[in-house]
Amino acid sequence: MSISWGILGAGKIAKKFAEDFKVVDNGKITAVASRSQDRSNKFADEFKIPEAYSSYEEMVKNPDIDVVYVATPHNFHLEHASLCLNNGKSVLCEKPVTVNSAEFELLQNLAKEKNLFFMEALWTYYLPAILQAMDWIKKGKIGDVKQVQVSFGYTGDMDKKMRLANPDLAGGALLDIGIYGIAIAELVFDEELEEIQSMAHFSDTGIDDYNSIQLKYKSGGMAQISSSFVSELKNEAVIYGTKGRIEIPQFWMAKKAFLITTDEKLEFINKMPQMGYNHEAFAVNELLKQGAIESSVVPLVKSKRILSIMDQVREQIGLKYPFEK
Amino acid sequence: MSISWGILGAGKIAKKFAEDFKVVDNGKITAVASRSQDRSNKFADEFKIPEAYSSYEEMVKNPDIDVVYVATPHNFHLEHASLCLNNGKSVLCEKPVTVNSAEFELLQNLAKEKNLFFMEALWTYYLPAILQAMDWIKKGKIGDVKQVQVSFGYTGDMDKKMRLANPDLAGGALLDIGIYGIAIAELVFDEELEEIQSMAHFSDTGIDDYNSIQLKYKSGGMAQISSSFVSELKNEAVIYGTKGRIEIPQFWMAKKAFLITTDEKLEFINKMPQMGYNHEAFAVNELLKQGAIESSVVPLVKSKRILSIMDQVREQIGLKYPFEK
Structure with a gap:
């Protein structure tokens, strides 16, 4: 088949x-x-x-x-x-x-x-570099994970004709790129949230052209996420534990992950030339062959949680799209 | 004299x-x-x-x-x-x-x-690397400054006998090291605040052993600050503008500053072996010789603002010291 x-x-x-x-x-x-x-x-x-x-x-x-x-x-x-x-x-x-x-x-x-x-x-959840990072965490290499700091931003064309700047097309940094940072926090902490705090700047076209979000999880984990369409950010995720940290450059399309602790420094590098969409496509094929109706890597409950976080951020910053009114 | x-x-x-x-x-x-x-x-x-x-x-x-x-x-x-x-x-x-x-x-x-x-x-405000960073900003090298992301953390001894873990001695990450991140934001943006958002984790001894703070300034500037006594953070300040960024490793005792834009990459390195307290001491001597009663680099109004931010953060996270009650 x-x-x-x-x-x-x-x-x-x-x-x-x-x-x-x-x-x-x-x-x-x-x-x-x-x-x-x-x-x-x-x-x-x-x-x-x-x-x-x-x-x-x-x-x-x-x-x-x-x-x-x-x-x-x-x-x-x-x-x-x-x-x-x-x-x-x-x-x-x-x-x-x-x-x-x-x-x-x-x-x-x-x-x-x-x-x-x-x-x-x-697709991020299927990237080998991300899976490696999660494996290091599960093995306790960085101890208890306490904080995550993420940035994702590039200078986009903020002309209204462009999708990203157009509220009618649900533009804005949160939904387009902020989601990646939230997804990393949700992958790392994977537990109930205690608090969401957010702030945003709005473009002339009425979308969030940059924003800052911080999340706090029930057991004390915290994430800070900066997203932008007006600045080129460092575009890195850093996961901090009590024994060390993991750095993931270009985390949303991660090819590399670095483990840095007092005892060891490890690096993972995926040298495949593909962007990385192949990993999720391959996985979906396997799931369909098995007759699955859901992925355990990107379960529907996770998508729902991420959307619910974005709903709350939008409520806080006051971002409502015209078609939602 | x-x-x-x-x-x-x-x-x-x-x-x-x-x-x-x-x-x-x-x-x-x-x-x-x-x-x-x-x-x-x-x-x-x-x-x-x-x-x-x-x-x-x-x-x-x-x-x-x-x-x-x-x-x-x-x-x-x-x-x-x-x-x-x-x-x-x-x-x-x-x-x-x-x-x-x-x-x-x-x-x-x-x-x-x-x-x-x-x-x-x-003393941070007098460090040559910080002055260089501010000069790059003033010259418009990174365009309009939009976001700042800072981390400062190390694994400290959280035993109650230690000052940093002792609420009777005003311990906690905010007052001891969080102040450096806030000070950088206040240096870069230097204008009225619109919003302060904060979250913290508390140690058994009743101080904030790690925290996350984000600030929003009236003209839209934002800062995210992570501080910790339980994780070794990256300990870097990154200042993002519309045309590029400035990275300052170990920013609170900065020896280096890097300018990264599409047009140019510059680095400033201060090779003096001193930690850097000498710069403020030298400046104080000069000010006293001039009969000044205040520094324009660290004016009292700035100290007051930083304290007022920390007051508000403590109010939000619920950190009151025993001697304040």
């Missing part, structure tokens, strides 16, 4: 995914769909995909497709993932899986009702 | 100060006072200081002393700095200058009444 994929959306992220999929040998991409036939054709040509649709609705009716990678902007995820699920397709949905946790609940219920595989494309 | 110093207290910080003072050529240390004559003698011997007192009261009555460096634990600063001022001595007082801003107001008023020089020993 080879898993057959459809890609819904033919933008930047879809391209990166298809590029990395070239090394995924336990499944294949059968189709791509874009609202524009031209764009769809070009995408199919570039990645040697047999079928190119100009309609999402048509693609999801293709009985040969097992799972759809939803790669449209976040505010369309609910609509597009629902379309897939309602047509009997499993779904790997780009992050954030939905704009808020209320939307997520609808999708989660639908997936359960249809008994279909559903997962957020939180 | 050579400025003549008395050192009040003969502990660790007093030693570091006296050690660095060896290269300060515009003043001299005339006396040291400790509650123990033995300790005082040893200190005087080690640093070739002419007079060794076993009484603070006696030392401050010595007419040959112009200025006293108050180097006792913070909870004694009010008492000891008052003693100096009341005896006509100028004061350089170790940081935090007092435990809270109410105490500070008493000292500030006393210094003004006596028309005497009074300054918090915020």
